[in-house]
Amino acid sequence: MAEFDFEQPISMEKMRDYRLDRIDEQMKNDGLDCIITMRVDNVRYLTSFRPNSPNLFYYFRYAAVKAVGDDPWALVASGDYDRAMTYMPWLKQKVKPLPMDPMLSVARFKEVFSELGLTKGAKIGVDEMGFQLFQVFKETFSDYEFVDGRNTFARAKAVKCAEEIYLIKKACAIAEAGTQVAIENLRPGLTEIEVSAMIHNEMVLRGSEGGHTHPTQVNSGENAITLVRFPTERIIRNGDFVLMDVGCCFNGYHSDYCRTVMAGNPLNNEQKKVYTAVYDATMAAIEACKPGALTSDIDKASRDVLRKAGYEKFWYFGVTGHATGICLQEEPIIGEASVNGEKPWIIEPGMVFCIEPSVHLPGVGGVRIEDMVAVTEDGFELLTQTEYENRLLLK
Missing domain, CATH: 3.40.350.10 (Creatinase/prolidase N-terminal domain)
Incomplete structure (x- = not known):
């Protein structure tokens, strides 16, 4: 540095x-x-x-x-x-x-x-x-x-010091820089691999450590429904959801976030309905990240939104998020307590979470919106700042 x-x-x-x-x-x-x-x-x-x-x-x-x-x-x-x-x-x-x-x-x-x-x-x-x-x-x-x-x-x-959170913020900024390049250049006709390469190259140029985080995940169309989890030679088409799950490692500390965007123009209102539900679920979970709360409270806030929208059974394994730090995925895992009956963790200042509800609806597409938050003494700090696909939000 x-x-x-x-x-x-x-x-x-x-x-x-x-x-x-x-x-x-x-x-x-x-x-x-x-x-x-x-x-x-x-x-x-x-x-x-x-x-x-x-x-x-x-x-x-x-x-x-x-x-x-x-x-x-x-x-x-x-x-x-x-x-x-x-x-x-x-x-x-x-x-x-x-x-x-x-x-x-x-x-x-x-x-x-x-x-x-x-x-x-x-x-x-x-x-x-x-x-x-x-x-x-x-x-x-x-x-x-x-x-x-x-x-x-x-x-x-589980509880990070200010120096650790500083490095995580740097990792977030690098990942967002890569994602922004992809968003600005995304168009129908590109392959998932081409979009992934844009993101990866930009992150490496900005200081990301290679080989110590998950591969840049770009999935579109049916690949975002089954969630292939690595980029393929599939050609992105008009009306495809393009899910970009991106992370990098900076001085040992990781970022992990996701934006789902639309290639071209949406094909139907159901796509907007799914996107809005996932967005609302993400925001509800983020708002629940506060000292003294339980990890199960965060999970419930997100789960309630998707259940009300009718998408709970299309939720990706029912996991809402996880902690992140010197390892990409750390404990506590948010949502496994609800699924497996494990004892939830009490949220403390200094914890850093990735909040990532997602819905994968056959015939419509897959949507994940993932943000990173650091728990503060009186609430949370949002660490990822990339804009959402606002044109897909139902007003």
Whole structure:
């Protein structure tokens, strides 16, 4: 990020300290002595280490280990070791290369456990690890108690500091810049791939990290009804809904939002009716994002609108939204409590949500309107600003 004499850039050090304090607090609440992660987003949360295209590797190539009150250890692919040692002084040389063979990697963890001075009976949370490696872990480290550490990370990451929200806003601005280029150039005759390329290219030029977010989703016509979820060679036609679900990653933090626009002119009034219902459902859910409310309140606000409009059974899996941060989709998930009977979360200031009700109506089209909001002390702040397709709103 560029620095200017007329603005105060955020403090990355302050953000790193905040994240480590959050995970320490949650580890204490959960009775953990240590936590291990092999999820690249959680490795980054603990260490600020940016992985190198993790999807290219056949196995987990990155890990982080942290004991309560201690600095984290980063275990990285051998090709990333020099970078971590050279450009990441905040790790204080607590970096080790992680062998590609999962069985050999156990030796590295043994070295780290020794450095941390973990004693017999230590309770260690694990959020994600390959089954084969975990079996060897339990045999090799039988003196320790291993438990599920996923909730520890989920709760720690749920409330963001001002620096994290700043980076999310930057990611939103980049995604919106890409979407705006597509909206301005959209016309019947283009393919979904061509529109997706416009968005993707603009985001990369404006600083989006490649390979660490979902592919730019552009679906039109029947592809927006079944929701193919990746762009195809389908040629966009007059009267098609064009659904553009866009996200990017900036300095580790994600945006995820969607606009549905019309190519050419609408074909019938039912298209306007569907669009208006989804718009109203999105606005109702956003208004429900306030401290002290439950995630189920947000879901109900959106669900009630779509039910009244007669579209509830055409709702995409009945999920209203999700949290977003250093991972594209974080807990809490809004709507799953309603569907599966899970306990809802209490909304707190600092939480960031993507609100994304959608309707996919056979013979008419698919519509999703997704916005990002940050919960404040007295309400919410809308983080995405792209205009809606106002000509489709019923007055």
